Amino acid sequence: MDPDMPTWEVEVLAAWAAIWLVVETALRIWAIGTVPKDRRPGSATAWLMLIFWLPFIGLLLFALIGSPWLRGRRERQQQAATALMAEKTSEFPLVPQGADADPHLESVLRMNRSLTGLPCVTGGVEGVHPDTAAAFAAMARAVDAARDHVHVEFYILAWDETTAPVMEALERAAGRGVEVRLLMDHLGSRAYPGFKQLQRRLTDGGVRWSLMMPIAPLQGHWRRPDLRNHRKLLVVDGERAFVGSHNLIEPAYGSEKNRRMGRAWTDLTVEVSGDVVTEVSAVFATDWYLETGEVLGPDRYFPDQPDLVPGGTAHAMQLVPSGPGFPTEPNLRMFTTLISQATSSVTITSPYFVPDEALLGAITSAVHRGVRVELFVGEKADQFLVGHAQRSYYGQLLEAGVLIHLYPPPTVLHSKYLTVDDRIGVLGSSNMDFRSYALNSEIMLLGFGGDLVAALHEVDESYRSVSRVLTSEEWAAQPALHRWLDNACRLTAALM
Structure with missing residues (x-):
C-alpha cells in the first residue's frame, strides 16, 4: 500500500x-x-x-449448470408422458409369456417400469450392425420399404457420402407420400460441415424436421447448453426400429484431420421388430411433442404387433429412456443393479467410462464375488477431460481384478453395451459417465431370452482380438504428472 x-x-x-x-x-x-x-x-x-x-x-x-434436471414446461410434459405410458400399459404382465426371468431379473424389470412407465414386452432382433456402412444400408432398406411413416432422431446428423443412402431414402419416402419426421440435436449437429445446407435439403425434400433443445435467443429459444438430447433411433411404420450408438454421420465425423490420421468411430446398432418398436415410437413421439407441440396419435403411429415367444431371434425386451426429464437416473440404476446381481460374467463397453460411487462399488464387488468382469475402452479418448477422468479409475479397477481391454488408437471405440451372465444384453446410446446419467437424454434397450447376447459376445471377441490388456505393472509405471492430471479431471467430471 x-x-x-x-x-x-x-x-x-x-x-x-x-x-x-x-x-x-x-x-x-x-x-x-x-x-x-x-x-x-x-x-x-x-x-x-x-x-x-x-x-x-x-x-x-x-x-x-448446477442442476442436472429439466425445469418448467419440459419437466411437466415429460412427467405427463411417462405417467400416460404407465397408464396405457398398466395391464401388461411384468414379464411376457414364455420369457424365463428369475426373481432378480424380474426386480430389474419392475424397477425400470416404475421409473420410465415402459413394461417388458417382446421383440425380434433383425440384425446387429457393428459396421457403419452396413448399419446405414440396413436403415436405407427399411426406409425404402416404408408405407406410412418414418421417424428419425439422432444427436448428430449430417448429409455426407456415407449417410447419403439413408438421407436419399428419406427423400424418396417423402416423395411417394410417406410422412417423414426428423429430429436432430441443435448443438450436436451444428458443429459439422453443411449444417445449413442440410436443413434446406431436408425442407426441399419434403422432410418435416425440427431441432432438439435449440439455442437461439433472438428467436426466443434459450436453455442450458449442457442439457442435450443424445438419443439415436429410427422407426419405420411402427414395425421396424434401429437403436444404438451410431450418429448419422460418416465415421471420421466430417474432419479432414481425423481422416489424415486414420481416426474413425466404431459403433454398434441393433435392428428390432415386434412390440418393443412401439416403445421406441413412444420415445420419439414424446420428443417430437416436446419440440413441436404435435401429438402423434396411437391409432396410426403405434400399430399392434404380433406377440413373440422368446427364443432365437425373439426376445423379451424393455426400453429404458433416461435423461434430464428422469431425475431418478434409470440407466444408472439399471447398470448398477444388473452388475450387482451378476454371478458369472460381466462385459462392459463404453467410450466414456466415469462410474459413480455405487456403480464402481458394484463392479469391484462383482469381481470379489468371483465374477469375471471385462471392460472395453479406447486406449486414447477423443475428449480430454472425460478421457483423463476415466483413467483415474483404472487403478481401483485393476486392483480389484477387472480385465481392462484397451482398443488401439486412432480408432475411437464408441459402442455402448453391457452383457451379464451370458443371458442379459443392454445396448443403446448411453455412456457410463455423469453426463449420460443425468445431463443427456439417452435410450437403452435391454433384451434376454434369445440370441442377442451371443451376437454381442461376437462383437466382444472382435474388439478383444485387436485390443491389448492393461496390466497393473504398466499402470504402476505411469508418470506422476499423468496421475495428477487424471485425478484433477476426475473432479471436473463430477461437476457435471
Whole structure:
C-alpha cells in the first residue's frame, strides 16, 4: 500500500475488503448447506471446492449448470408422458409369456417400469450392425420399404457420402407420400460441415424436421447448453426400429484431420421388430411433442404387433429412456443393479467410462464375488477431460481384478453395451459417465431370452482380438504428472 495514500482512501479500501470478506464467507456458508442437497457426494464435493476457491465464478457456474434436471414446461410434459405410458400399459404382465426371468431379473424389470412407465414386452432382433456402412444400408432398406411413416432422431446428423443412402431414402419416402419426421440435436449437429445446407435439403425434400433443445435467443429459444438430447433411433411404420450408438454421420465425423490420421468411430446398432418398436415410437413421439407441440396419435403411429415367444431371434425386451426429464437416473440404476446381481460374467463397453460411487462399488464387488468382469475402452479418448477422468479409475479397477481391454488408437471405440451372465444384453446410446446419467437424454434397450447376447459376445471377441490388456505393472509405471492430471479431471467430471 502506498504510504502517501490519504487516510480516507485507506479507510475506504479497508471497508471494501471487509465487505468482500463478509460476502465471500457468506457465500461459502450458504454453499455448504445448499450444494449437497439431492446430489451425489463426489459431485457436491467438487462444486464446493470450486465455490471455495473461486466463490463468484463458482456461484455463477452453479446457477447456470448446477442442476442436472429439466425445469418448467419440459419437466411437466415429460412427467405427463411417462405417467400416460404407465397408464396405457398398466395391464401388461411384468414379464411376457414364455420369457424365463428369475426373481432378480424380474426386480430389474419392475424397477425400470416404475421409473420410465415402459413394461417388458417382446421383440425380434433383425440384425446387429457393428459396421457403419452396413448399419446405414440396413436403415436405407427399411426406409425404402416404408408405407406410412418414418421417424428419425439422432444427436448428430449430417448429409455426407456415407449417410447419403439413408438421407436419399428419406427423400424418396417423402416423395411417394410417406410422412417423414426428423429430429436432430441443435448443438450436436451444428458443429459439422453443411449444417445449413442440410436443413434446406431436408425442407426441399419434403422432410418435416425440427431441432432438439435449440439455442437461439433472438428467436426466443434459450436453455442450458449442457442439457442435450443424445438419443439415436429410427422407426419405420411402427414395425421396424434401429437403436444404438451410431450418429448419422460418416465415421471420421466430417474432419479432414481425423481422416489424415486414420481416426474413425466404431459403433454398434441393433435392428428390432415386434412390440418393443412401439416403445421406441413412444420415445420419439414424446420428443417430437416436446419440440413441436404435435401429438402423434396411437391409432396410426403405434400399430399392434404380433406377440413373440422368446427364443432365437425373439426376445423379451424393455426400453429404458433416461435423461434430464428422469431425475431418478434409470440407466444408472439399471447398470448398477444388473452388475450387482451378476454371478458369472460381466462385459462392459463404453467410450466414456466415469462410474459413480455405487456403480464402481458394484463392479469391484462383482469381481470379489468371483465374477469375471471385462471392460472395453479406447486406449486414447477423443475428449480430454472425460478421457483423463476415466483413467483415474483404472487403478481401483485393476486392483480389484477387472480385465481392462484397451482398443488401439486412432480408432475411437464408441459402442455402448453391457452383457451379464451370458443371458442379459443392454445396448443403446448411453455412456457410463455423469453426463449420460443425468445431463443427456439417452435410450437403452435391454433384451434376454434369445440370441442377442451371443451376437454381442461376437462383437466382444472382435474388439478383444485387436485390443491389448492393461496390466497393473504398466499402470504402476505411469508418470506422476499423468496421475495428477487424471485425478484433477476426475473432479471436473463430477461437476457435471
